[in-house]
Amino acid sequence: MTALVSPVVPETIPSATPYLQMRGITKAFGTLLANDHVDLTVRDREIHAVVGENGAGKTTLMNILYGLIHPDSGEIVIDGSPVRIRGPRDAIAVGIGMVHQHFQLVPVMTVAENVVLGQEPGGIVVDRRAAVRQVGELSERFGLVVDPTARVETLPVGVQQRVELLKILYRGSRLLVFDEPTAVLTPQETDELFEILRGLVAGGKTVILITHKLNEVMAISERVTVLRQGRNAGELETAKTSPAEIARAMVGREVLLRVERDEAHIGEERLRLDGLKANSDRQLPALDGIDLTIRSGEIVGIAGVSGNGQLELAEVIAGLRPVTDGHVFLGGEDVAHQTTAERRVHGLAYIPEDRQARGLVLPFDVKDNLILGSQSRPPFAQRGQRNSDAVDERAKELIQRYDIRPPDPEAPAQSLSGGNQQKVVVARELAENPKVLVAAEPARGLDVGATEFIHRQLIEQRDHGLAILLISSELDEIFSLSDSIAVIYRGHIVEVVPSAAADRERIGLLMAGGTIEGGTPSASQVAQAAAALANEPPGTPPVESAHQ
Amino acid sequence: MRMLAAGITPVLAVVLAIIVGGIVVLASGSNPITAYESMLVGAVGSPFDISETFISSIPLILAAYAVSFAFRSGLFNIGAEGQLYMGAIAATWVATTLSDWPGLPLIIVCIVAAMAAGGAWAGIAGWLKAKTGAHEVITTMMLSYVAIDISHWLLEAGPMTPANAFGTPESGPIPPQAAFPVILPSWILPNARLNASLFLTILAGLVFAWILWRTPLGYEIRAVGLNAKAAAYGGINVARRLVIAMVIAGAFAGLAGMVPVWVQMRLYDSFSPGYGYEAIAVALVGKNSAIGIFLAGLLYGAMIHGAVAMQANANISGFLVQILQALVLFFVGAEVLIRWFLRRGGFRALAEAAS
Numbered sequence: 044m045t046a047l048v049s050p051v052v053p054e055t056i057p058s059a060t061p062y063l064q065m066r067g068i069t070k071a072f073g074t075l076l077a078n079d080h081v082d083l084t085v086r087d088r089e090i091h092a093v094v095g096e097n098g099a100g101k102t103t104l105m106n107i108l109y110g111l112i113h114p115d116s117g118e119i120v121i122d123g124s125p126v127r128i129r130g131p132r133d134a135i136a137v138g139i140g141m142v143h144q145h146f147q148l149v150p151v152m153t154v155a156e157n158v159v160l161g162q163e164p165g166g167i168v169v170d171r172r173a174a175v176r177q178v179g180e181l182s183e184r185f186g187l188v189v190d191p192t193a194r195v196e197t198l199p200v201g202v203q204q205r206v207e208l209l210k211i212l213y214r215g216s217r218l219l220v221f222d223e224p225t226a227v228l229t230p231q232e233t234d235e236l237f238e239i240l241r242g243l244v245a246g247g248k249t250v251i252l253i254t255h256k257l258n259e260v261m262a263i264s265e266r267v268t269v270l271r272q273g274r275n276a277g278e279l280e281t282a283k284t285s286p287a288e289i290a291r292a293m294v295g296r297e298v299l300l301r302v303e304r305d306e307a308h309i310g311e312e313r314l315r316l317d318g319l320k321a322n323s324d325r326q327l328p329a330l331d332g333i334d335l336t337i338r339s340g341e342i343v344g345i346a347g348v349s350g351n352g353q354l355e356l357a358e359v360i361a362g363l364r365p366v367t368d369g370h371v372f373l374g375g376e377d378v379a380h381q382t383t384a385e386r387r388v389h390g391l392a393y394i395p396e397d398r399q400a401r402g403l404v405l406p407f408d409v410k411d412n413l414i415l416g417s418q419s420r421p422p423f424a425q426r427g428q429r430n431s432d433a434v435d436e437r438a439k440e441l442i443q444r445y446d447i448r449p450p451d452p453e454a455p456a457q458s459l460s461g462g463n464q465q466k467v468v469v470a471r472e473l474a475e476n477p478k479v480l481v482a483a484e485p486a487r488g489l490d491v492g493a494t495e496f497i498h499r500q501l502i503e504q505r506d507h508g509l510a511i512l513l514i515s516s517e518l519d520e521i522f523s524l525s526d527s528i529a530v531i532y533r534g535h536i537v538e539v540v541p542s543a544a545a546d547r548e549r550i551g552l553l554m555a556g557g558t559i560e561g562g563t564p565s566a567s568q569v570a571q572a573a574a575a576l577a578n579e580p581p582g583t584p585p586v587e588s589a590h591q
Numbered sequence: 592m593r594m595l596a597a598g599i600t601p602v603l604a605v606v607l608a609i610i611v612g613g614i615v616v617l618a619s620g621s622n623p624i625t626a627y628e629s630m631l632v633g634a635v636g637s638p639f640d641i642s643e644t645f646i647s648s649i650p651l652i653l654a655a656y657a658v659s660f661a662f663r664s665g666l667f668n669i670g671a672e673g674q675l676y677m678g679a680i681a682a683t684w685v686a687t688t689l690s691d692w693p694g695l696p697l698i699i700v701c702i703v704a705a706m707a708a709g710g711a712w713a714g715i716a717g718w719l720k721a722k723t724g725a726h727e728v729i730t731t732m733m734l735s736y737v738a739i740d741i742s743h744w745l746l747e748a749g750p751m752t753p754a755n756a757f758g759t760p761e762s763g764p765i766p767p768q769a770a771f772p773v774i775l776p777s778w779i780l781p782n783a784r785l786n787a788s789l790f791l792t793i794l795a796g797l798v799f800a801w802i803l804w805r806t807p808l809g810y811e812i813r814a815v816g817l818n819a820k821a822a823a824y825g826g827i828n829v830a831r832r833l834v835i836a837m838v839i840a841g842a843f844a845g846l847a848g849m850v851p852v853w854v855q856m857r858l859y860d861s862f863s864p865g866y867g868y869e870a871i872a873v874a875l876v877g878k879n880s881a882i883g884i885f886l887a888g889l890l891y892g893a894m895i896h897g898a899v900a901m902q903a904n905a906n907i908s909g910f911l912v913q914i915l916q917a918l919v920l921f922f923v924g925a926e927v928l929i930r931w932f933l934r935r936g937g938f939r940a941l942a943e944a945a946s
């Protein structure tokens with residue numbers, strides 16, 4: 044077993060033979076061609092990005108590579124010789140490892156136990172000490188800082204991802220596949236991950252990375268394969284391309300990588316939080332007296348390092364978390380103790396940050412998900428009965444308007460690609476002409492085209508008078524959409540500034556706890572803020588920081 | 592189409608159970624063909640047997656609706672047995688108390704009483720779940736014991752025992768005008784016992800499906816069962832929906848308890864041979880759908896009634912039936928195994944994906 048941990052000496056391969064070739068991969072789900080004669084060529088020791096719109100077939104292609112899905116046709120060639128991958132076991136045997144977007148760790152077990160799971164050292168009885176030692180060595184060798192004896196459930200997401208990575212390194216994988224690893228990471232964690240990836244490539248590994256963030260593609264990849272609607276739409280050298288060109292290849296048209304917006308026409312007060320307090324899941328104070336007002340026709344962005352109360356804030360406003368003190372005024376009425384349903388009737392809509400856990404009933408079909416929250420109100424319910432015609436009609440309208448793919452109202456939500464699931468949530472929440480929208484990470488997992496579309500929807504609704512509270516861990520998103528920016532730190536709003544006057548440095552400092560009262564932030568806080576700010580590598584188009 | 596696909600597993604499960612059951616019979620030295628033949632003839636070979644098969648099936652089907660309806664909201668109602676006892680007691684009590692009422696109103700009041708009592712009994716478990724988080728597997732089970740004990744107390748020289756009951760634990764007779772009309776004409780089968788409760792069962796199935804698929808309430812109950820967090824987000828009062836789902840489930844069970852009493856026309860002590868427990872299996876085999884449960888209930892009823900003839904004519908122990916029932920359940924549960932049967936290579940991938 045120790046052999047697995049010993050250094051993997053990369054074989055010298057004539058540079059003419061690519062390390063991995065996938066040729067003519069085709070896979071149909073029913074009538075839908077998820078992959079249509081897709082080719083993918085990855086060279087040894089490169090970081091290869093795979094990009095494409097939501098539903099373009101990226102995850103499907105990677106699942107085929109890893110043996111989770113069996114292609115209808117096509118072949119996989121490694122180092123020039125064709126291989127048969129019938130399951131993950133075969134994939135692991137030929138050196139392929141995969142970090143899924145949804146981690147596959149056992150939360151109650153330790154890091155070391157998770158890493159060795161399935162390949163435990165020792166005979167019948169697992170040699171725990173050996174496991175801890177091996178995992179420790181491994182994490183040291185690859186610069187993956189993690190405590191082998193920590194229980195996985197106690198670790199932050201970014202560290203859990205490292206455990207997944209250690210798992211595949213332990214199995215001796217040479218090709219590491221990451222499916223949207225950065226979607227769940229903070230900017231700082233993303234930077235750390237990229238450092239690790241660079242180190243791994245220097246040590247002889249090869250990486251395939253799926254991401255929707257073009258700045259990440261530009262920052263880390265050497266080449267890019269673009270998929271569009273299940274087909275190849277280009278293979279580009281990162282050094283010789285631009286985000287705009289990649290976006291064009293993905294979408295098939297010009298994409299505006301920034302949002303155009305006019306000056307806000309601010310109207311009456313719609314949502315006012317007054318001394319709002321609430322607890323976290325662990326019953327510790329998470330919101331410590333929030334005062335904030337959002338008026339018709341404006342977008343207020345909440346900037347903050349994640350974990351400073353954003354999640355709790357959204358849930359408290361939505362009525363999903365009890366208020367311990369203070370008031371929530373919705374259209375002038377205190378709804379602090381009203382139910383979620385009552386608040387929805389008052390015109391509140393909410394795009395939750397976790398679409399799978401909160402925003403969707405995954406086994407329900409698309410049309411049923413599109414009425415969640417309105418299921419008991421006309422026109423969907425009439426005289427205690429469901430009005431199927433109204434449900435169908437609404438589904439047809441929204442699927443078309445938001446270009447939800449596949450355009451099948453009866454498809455279960457869980458069969459949709461991640462980005463299309465998000466579109467279902469956004470479409471639904473905007474459909475009932477809300478007065479106030481709480482939008483938490485509205486573009487998470489969306490491709491550039493869809494992000495542009497959703498952002499335009501938000502701006503359009505704002506121009507029609509919607510009051511929007513935008514919560515996002517992407518500072519770019521906050522800056523490009525918000526009319527004013529509120530910085531949250533440890534459950535306090537430390538400052539509210541008009542975005543025209545906002546200065547990224549200053550916002551970053553405030554996010555890290557540098558308060559106006561003159562408290563000096565600690566080194567780690569500054570580092571966090573710097574990481575948040577540095578999320579703008581070369582090649583990223585300038586961010587529109589104020590109105591036109 | 593969707594329903595067809597869902598139906599494949601249970602049907603295959605039954606076929607596999609018959610094959611494996613046949614091997615068991617063969618191993619015990621008897622002829623499986625004779626065994627199955629006598630069971631089949633015993634279950635549906637004559638109008639009488641068909642009628643009796645239905646009588647065995649109806650309480651199972653209704654009680655299975657109780658299990659499944661709760662399951663749709665994410666709750667394991669394994670106490671249908673107790674809810675069924677409460678339904679039987681309430682209906683009997685109303686019928687014997689209001690024995691001078693005319694037929695139709697009396698039947699209706701009895702049905703309402705049975706459903707209300709079953710619903711209230713299950714509702715207690717739902718309420719405890721919503722209020723305190725007490726696990727429904729424990730509470731419904733406990734409430735079952737309580738209900739059964741209440742029936743013993745009432746019937747064994749208790750308030751419901753008639754004065755002339757010579758020590759047998761039973762209630763007074765159900766007044767004849769309260770009986771369900773017999774639905775088999777006497778030229779087909781004289782003195783048939785199969786009565787209009789069959790229509791009531793079909794109606795119950797329609798109501799079951801209607802609530803779940805055609806009402807906002809059903810939507811909300813299913814949403815709670817599939818993702819309670821998303822349901823709360825959608826403005827659904829999860830706790831209240833859980834209670835309502837249990838009450839409706841219990842109402843089906845209450846009705847299931849009334850039917851056998853209305854066949855025997857008297858509430859006997861320990862009148863249920865465990866309908867509420869068998870119903871869990873029927874619900875599973877029926878895949879929690881109205882039609883599936885109806886068919887699975889008929890299958891189980893046929894096996895139960897057919898076993899009588901099989902024991903008498905083929906001289907094979909009635910235990911074969913229990914083995915068969917267990918096998919059907921096993922194969923339905925072992926869906927993965929069946930998928931493997933259908934698509935050999937897939938199993939490996941699945942197992943590995945899960946690891």
Ligand SMILES: Nc1ncnc2c1ncn2[C@@H]1O[C@H](COP(=O)(O)OP(=O)(O)OP(=O)(O)O)[C@@H](O)[C@H]1O
Nearest residue numbers: 072077097098099100101102103458459460461462
């Ligand atoms: N198991 C499945 N059953 C039916 N359709 C599926 C299944 N898996 C994927 N699809 C469909 O195949 C297409 C490609 O999906 P895939 O998940 O590969 O997209 P993706 O490129 O990863 O998208 P995203 O960026 O949104 O994650 C989508 O239209 C999706 O709905």
Ligand SMILES: [Mg+2]
Nearest residue numbers: 101102460461
């Ligand atoms: Mg994907």
